[in-house]
Amino acid sequence: MAHPISIINGIATLGRAVIGPLREMGQVSIFFYRAFLHIFSFPWQFSKVVEQIYFIGTKSLFVICLTGSFTGMVLGLQGYYTLVQFGSEGLLGAAVALTMIREMGPVLTAIMVIGRGGSAIAAEIGIMRISEQIDALETMDINPIRFLVSPRLAAALLSFPLLTALFDAIGILGGYLTGVVLLGISPGIYFSRVESSVKMNDINGGFIKAIFFAALVATICCYMGYTTHTRAGGFGAKGVSNATTSAVVTCCVLVLVLDYVLTSFLL
Amino acid sequence: MMVQPLIQMVDVHKAFGPAKVLDGVDLSIPQGQITTVIGKSGMGKSVLLKHIVGLLQPDQGQILFEGQPLAAMKKAERRRLKMQVSYMFQGTALFDSMTVFDNIALPLTEHGRFSKKEIRRKVEEKLQQLDLKGIENKYPSQLSGGMRKRVALARALVTNPQIVLFDEPTTGLDPIRKSAAHSMIANYQKRFDFTGIVVSHEIPDVFFISHRVAMLDEGHIIFEGTPDEIQRSRNPMIQQFIHGLEGRHDHLTGFVPPSQGMEKFTREMVRLQRHKIDFSLVLLRVNNLEVIDELKDHEDSQKVLQHLANHVQGCLGITDTCSRVGLNKIMVLLSNSDIGRARMFCSELAREMEMKKILDIKDPPRACISVSAGFAQAMENSDLDRLIQQAGSADNMFYEFRVC
Numbered sequence: 001m002a003h004p005i006s007i008i009n010g011i012a013t014l015g016r017a018v019i020g021p022l023r024e025m026g027q028v029s030i031f032f033y034r035a036f037l038h039i040f041s042f043p044w045q046f047s048k049v050v051e052q053i054y055f056i057g058t059k060s061l062f063v064i065c066l067t068g069s070f071t072g073m074v075l076g077l078q079g080y081y082t083l084v085q086f087g088s089e090g091l092l093g094a095a096v097a098l099t100m101i102r103e104m105g106p107v108l109t110a111i112m113v114i115g116r117g118g119s120a121i122a123a124e125i126g127i128m129r130i131s132e133q134i135d136a137l138e139t140m141d142i143n144p145i146r147f148l149v150s151p152r153l154a155a156a157l158l159s160f161p162l163l164t165a166l167f168d169a170i171g172i173l174g175g176y177l178t179g180v181v182l183l184g185i186s187p188g189i190y191f192s193r194v195e196s197s198v199k200m201n202d203i204n205g206g207f208i209k210a211i212f213f214a215a216l217v218a219t220i221c222c223y224m225g226y227t228t229h230t231r232a233g234g235f236g237a238k239g240v241s242n243a244t245t246s247a248v249v250t251c252c253v254l255v256l257v258l259d260y261v262l263t264s265f266l267l
Numbered sequence: 268m269m270v271q272p273l274i275q276m277v278d279v280h281k282a283f284g285p286a287k288v289l290d291g292v293d294l295s296i297p298q299g300q301i302t303t304v305i306g307k308s309g310m311g312k313s314v315l316l317k318h319i320v321g322l323l324q325p326d327q328g329q330i331l332f333e334g335q336p337l338a339a340m341k342k343a344e345r346r347r348l349k350m351q352v353s354y355m356f357q358g359t360a361l362f363d364s365m366t367v368f369d370n371i372a373l374p375l376t377e378h379g380r381f382s383k384k385e386i387r388r389k390v391e392e393k394l395q396q397l398d399l400k401g402i403e404n405k406y407p408s409q410l411s412g413g414m415r416k417r418v419a420l421a422r423a424l425v426t427n428p429q430i431v432l433f434d435e436p437t438t439g440l441d442p443i444r445k446s447a448a449h450s451m452i453a454n455y456q457k458r459f460d461f462t463g464i465v466v467s468h469e470i471p472d473v474f475f476i477s478h479r480v481a482m483l484d485e486g487h488i489i490f491e492g493t494p495d496e497i498q499r500s501r502n503p504m505i506q507q508f509i510h511g512l513e514g515r516h517d518h519l520t521g522f523v524p525p526s527q528g529m530e531k532f533t534r535e536m537v538r539l540q541r542h543k544i545d546f547s548l549v550l551l552r553v554n555n556l557e558v559i560d561e562l563k564d565h566e567d568s569q570k571v572l573q574h575l576a577n578h579v580q581g582c583l584g585i586t587d588t589c590s591r592v593g594l595n596k597i598m599v600l601l602s603n604s605d606i607g608r609a610r611m612f613c614s615e616l617a618r619e620m621e622m623k624k625i626l627d628i629k630d631p632p633r634a635c636i637s638v639s640a641g642f643a644q645a646m647e648n649s650d651l652d653r654l655i656q657q658a659g660s661a662d663n664m665f666y667e668f669r670v671c
Contacts, residue, residue: 043379128362136360139320140374140426141349147377 031145031226032153032219038146039154045146052155056117060163063112068167071104072096072174079175080183089179093190094197096175097168101202105168106209107259109160110217114251118221121152122247125225126240134226149222153215160214161207168206205266212262213255220254221247271334273298273430273462274319279328281314288314290486291328301456301463303473306483307508312466313357315483316432319464320354321345353423357434357466359415361407361422368394368403371422393421397451413444417451424455431456433465437472445469446519446569449476450556450594470509471517471525474498475594482508495652498526517591519569520576528590531600532651540647547609547644549599550658551579551616554637556595575638582616592655609642616640 079095125148128134137144172194179185224247228239231246272295281289288311296302296319304312317323318330321337330337332348340348353374361370369376371393375386394400397417407415416436423431433452437445449469453476456463467473474480474494482490482497482505490497490505497505510526517524523531535546553575556568572595579589579597586602601609617640643657 131363132356132358132360133362135317135322136354136356136362138322139349139352139354140377141346142373142377 028223031223034145035149035153038150045151048151049154052151053159056155057159060113060116063116064163064167065170067112068170069174072171073178076175076178080179090189092179093193097172097194097198100168100171101206105164106206109164109167110213110255114217118217118251119244119248121221122225122244123240126228126243129228153218156214156218161210164210209262217251220251272296275331277329279325281326287486292488294481294488298462299460300478302479303465303467303477304481310483312483313434316434316466320352351429353428354432355419355423359419363407366404367418371425374426393425397421412439430462435466437469442519443569522589525590531588545605547601547604547606547642548654548658549609549642551597552639553595578619606644613640
C-alpha cells in the first residue's frame with residue numbers, strides 16, 4: 001500500500017501540473033484583454049500601428065507569395081492524380097480553392113508569419129525586458145502593454161486576413177499552373193469550378209480563422225517576450241532565445257489546435 | 268520640530284525566492300537634498316531604488332510619500348506621484364531603436380499633454396543644457412558610454428521631476444567623466460531643486476555631492492547621516508568599506524583620498540601637541556566651476572580642477588599632503604610649517620599659475636577661472652573642520668587668482 005505522504009505528494013504534483021498552465025492561460029487572457037482595450041485608448045498610436053503593419057504585413061509579402069504558390073502547385077499536382085483515378089479531374093479547381101480558403105490559407109499564413117514576424121516580436125520585446133527598457137517605460141508612467149503590445153496586436157488583426165487572402169489567391173493560381181498549364185485541364189473548367197464551389201461562408205470562415213490566429217500569434221509572441229525574466233533561466237541572451245523558441249513552438253501548436261476547434265464550429 | 272521626510276521606508280522586506288535582499292530597511296529621504304545609498308555589490312541597493320519608484324512591491328513594510336503610504340494611494344494619486352519621479356537606470360535603458368531625440372522626448376509624447384512644438388522646445392533645451400547638441404538624430408548604440416549617460420540624464424530631467432533616482436550613474440566612466448557626472452548631478456540638483464537619491468560605489472566622490480549618506484549591508488541600513496559623519500564613523504565595517512573603495516589615490520587629481528588627509532591631520536595634531544611642531548593648512552578653491560560647466564561642459568570644468576591639481580603637486584614638499592575636500596576644494600597640509608611658509612606656498616603657486624595657463628583646453632570658456640587660496644595655522648585645540656573654515660574665510664584669503 002502506498003504511503004500516505006507519497007499519495008499527498010502525488011496529488012500536489014498533479015495539482016501543480018494543472019494549476020500552472022491554468023494560471024498561465026489566465027495571465028495570457030488578461031494580457032490580451034488589456035492589449036486589445038488599449039488599441040482604442042487615447043492618444044491613438046496610428047503611426048506605430050502602420051509601422052507594425054509594415055513589419056508584420058508588408059515584409060511578409062514575399063514569403064507568403066512564395067509559400068502560397070508552391071502550396072497551390074503541390075495541391076494541384078496531388079489533387080489531379082487523385083481525381084483522375086475517378087475521372088473527375090475537372091473538380092481540381094474546386095478542390096484547390098476550398099482547401100486553400102478553408103484550411104491551408106489561414107493556417108500556413110499564420111505559421112509563416114510566426115516564423116518571420118512572431119519570433120522577431122518575441123525577441124525584440126524580450127531584449128527590451130532584459131535591458132530594462134520596459135521598466136523604464138513604467139517609471140515614465142507609460143503603460144508598456146499599450147506602448148508595445150497594442151500596436152502589434154492591431155497590426156496583426158489587420159494584416160493576417162489580408163495576407164491570408166493573398167495566400168489563397170496565389171495558391172489558386174499555383175493550382176492553375178500545375179492543373180491547367182502542366183497537366184492540361186481546361187482553364188474554363190478550372191475557374192468555373194472555383195466559382196461554383198466557393199461560397200461566401202467558406203471565405204468568411206477563412207477570415208474568422210485568420211483573425212483568431214492573429215490574436216493568438218500576436219498575444220503569445222508578445223507575452224513570451226514580455227515575461228522573459230519570469231521564466232527559469234530567463235536572463236540575458238539565453239532568456240531571450242528561450243522566449244523566442246517557446247513563442248514559436250507554442251504558437252505553431254496552438255494554431256493547429258485552434259484550427260481544429262474553429263473548424264468544428266464553422267462547419 | 269522634526270521635518271517630515273519626503274520619502275520614508277519603514278521596515279521594508281523583500282526576498283527573491285530564498286534570497287532575502289531587504290530585511291527591514293528603514294530609511295528617510297529629506298526633500299530637496301541628495302541622499303546617497305552606498306553598500307557592497309549585490310546588497311540590494313538597486314532593489315531599494317526600484318521600491319521607491321514602484322517597480323517592485325515590498326513583501327512587508329511600508330513606503331511613505333510625505334507621510335502617506337504608497338500602497339494605500341488611489342490609482343490617480345499614484346500616477347500623479349509617478350509623474351514627479353524620474354529614474355536613471357544603471358545601464359541607461361535607452362530605447363535602442365529610437366534616436367536620441369525620440370528617447371528624450373518619449374516621456375512627453377506618450378501622454379499627449381504637449382504640442383509637438385512644445386516637445387521640440389523642451390527636448391532642445393535639455394540637449395543644450397547637457398551639451399548633446401548635434402547628436403539628436405543618432406542612435407544610442409552610436410554613442411560613447413558617457414554620452415549615453417548624459418542622454419539618460421536628459422530623459423530623466425526632461426519632465427522637470429521633483430525626485431530623481433540615479434542607479435550607479437558613473438559606472439564604467441573614466442575619472443574625468445565620472446567627476447563630471449557627479450558635478451552635473453550636484454549642479455542640476457541645485458538648479459532644479461529636485462530630491463536626488465543616488466546609488467553609487469564612487470567613494471569618496473559621492474561624499475562631495477551628497478547631503479546625506481546611507482549604507483546598506485545585509486539587508487539593513489547600518490548607517491544614516493551626513494558624509495562627514497560616515498567618514499568619522501568608528502564602525503569597522505563602514506571604515507573597511509570606505510577605505511576599501513576609495514583607493515590609494517583620487518583618480519581625478521592624483522591626491523591622496525580624504526580619509527588619508529584626515530589621518531595626516533590627526534598625526535600632525537599629535538606632533539603639535541606633544542612636540543610643538545607647527546603645521547598649517549592651505550585651502551584652494553575653484554570659485555566658478557559652475558560657470559565653466561554652463562559655458563563649456565562638465566568635463567572641461569573637471570579638467571580645470573585636474574590642471575590646478577598638477578600645478579599644486581609641483582609646489583608640494585615631500586612631507587606635505589594634499590586631498591580634495593569637496594567638488595571644487597583642495598586642502599594642502601604643510602608639515603613642519605608656520606603661517607609664513609603657507610604664505611610662501613601660496614605665492615609660489617600664484618607665480619607658477621601666472622606663468623602657465625591653468626586650462627589647457629583648446630577653446631577656453633568665455634569666463635575667467637577664479638581660484639582663491641586661503642591659509643591658517645593649526646593651534647593645539649584646532650579641529651579639521653574649523654581649520655578649513657578658517658582658511659576659507661575672507662580674513663585669511665591670500666589671493667584670488669584669475670585666468671581669463
